[in-house]
Amino acid sequence: METEFKHIPIMLKEVTSGLNIRPDGIYLDCTIGGGGHSEEILKHLTTGKLIGIDKDQDAIDACKQRFKDKSNLILYKGDFKNIESILKELKIDKLDGVLMDLGVSSHQIDSKERGFSFRFDAPLDMRMDKSQPFSALDVVNKYSLNHLTRIIREYGEESYAHSIALNIIKNRPVNTTKQLAQIIENSMPKKVVFSRNGAHKKTFQAIRIEVNGELDKLFETIMFLITKLNKGGRMAILTFHSLEDRIVKNAYKINATDCLCPPGTPICICGHKKSVKLINKKPIVASSEEQKENPRSTSAKLRILEKL
Ligand SMILES: C[S@@+](CC[C@H](N)C(=O)[O-])C[C@H]1O[C@@H](n2cnc3c(N)ncnc32)[C@H](O)[C@@H]1O
Known part of the structure; x- marks a missing residue:
């Protein structure tokens, strides 16, 4: 059965050239989608291999179908997050x-x-891995006011977090996407709802x-994977919001810096040596043509490093 899977890859050229692919290299796509x-x-590989991981069975099924002729792809x-044990299991x-x-x-x-x-109006779910028992229903219906407020404020950077959390709790059980959307709208002034592109x-x-x-x-996964790169090996990470980008930027910076002693320390006592160089100091963003064609690319940032 053909599994239809629609996703336009973002900054395809920038990512591929950024990885500087060796035809005989071993590559890992952590989020194959x-x-x-x-x-x-895969087009750049001859004797090389690609490992493609995803936590969504739909993605794995779609790739099995799409790449059925590719013997150098391991899905x-x-x-x-479990990459250490996955690589061990695959003997990589x-x-x-x-x-x-x-x-x-x-x-x-x-x-x-x-x-x-x-x-769309549908039961709240939002699990990438459908075998995971915990879903959006648990978050909206079981979390305390404080917990829900913190999640919405920290992960959504939403200034109306408290009012939204309060209204979610008042309206429990909240079962559908439309119900949640309505509660969110009712938790902020009308002019904010209208001024935002998607309240x-x-x-x-x-x-x-x-x-x-x-x-x-x-953070830990990026730090671990950097230790697994061969000299000259590249890492390319695409992020879509500031919380992710901050983590990536920080992990890259630590690995690209020689000394991590607190500022003002007269001589280095940490002995830390940089293990990577940053290929781009500022994140790469999608071209204006790509942003026009694929609005999802508007918030994307690409950071690339190379192992020393
Ligand atoms: C933006 S899509 C990737 C699209 C892909 N690059 C393409 O060109 O089609 C992100 C994918 O990463 C998967 N994903 C997100 N977090 C993951 C994780 N921690 N482990 C494995 N897969 C993850 C999602 O299920 C989703 O399929």
Whole structure:
């Protein structure tokens, strides 16, 4: 059965050239999704190999179908947080390139029954991994006022977090995307609802990040994967909001800096040596043509490093 999976890969050329692919290299796509970036990576490989991971079985099924003729692609359904044990299981010690294209795919957002979007009325869900028991229903119906406020404020950077959380709790049980969207609208002044391009976006993003633990262990995973890169190996990470980008920027910076002693320390006592160089000091953003064609690319930032 053909699994339809719609997702336009973002900054495809920039990502592929940024990875500086060796035809005989070992590459890891931590978030294979519909395989748009992976297809380009595979085109550059001869004797090399690509490992493609995703926690969404739909993505793995779609890639199995799309790449059925590719014997140099290993697909793995799993969470990149567990990359250390996944690489051990696959008996892979070193990598020549790593790609992370963080967040959700268009397939996930546009599948009504996955309950990610306020554009469709559907049961709240938002799980990338459908085998995970914990969903958006648990977050909106079980969290305390403080917990819910904190999630919406921190992960959504939403200034009406308290009022939204309070109204969610008053209206429990909250079961559907439209119900949640209505509660969010009712929790902020009408002029704010009209002035924002999508009044619900920030809260939906916050709940999605919480459901999927999107920021958990991201820093540790990047730090670990840098240790796995061969000399000259590249890492390319695409982020879609400031919380993710901050984590990536910080992990890159630590690895690209010689001494991590507190400012003002007269001589270095930490002995830390940089292990990477940054290929781009400022994040790469999508061209204006791409932003016009694919609005999802507007918030994307690409950071690339190379192992020394
Ligand atoms: C933006 S899409 C990737 C799209 C892909 N680059 C393409 O060109 O089709 C992100 C994918 O990463 C997956 N994902 C997000 N967090 C993950 C994690 N921690 N472990 C594994 N997969 C993850 C999602 O399920 C989604 O399919």
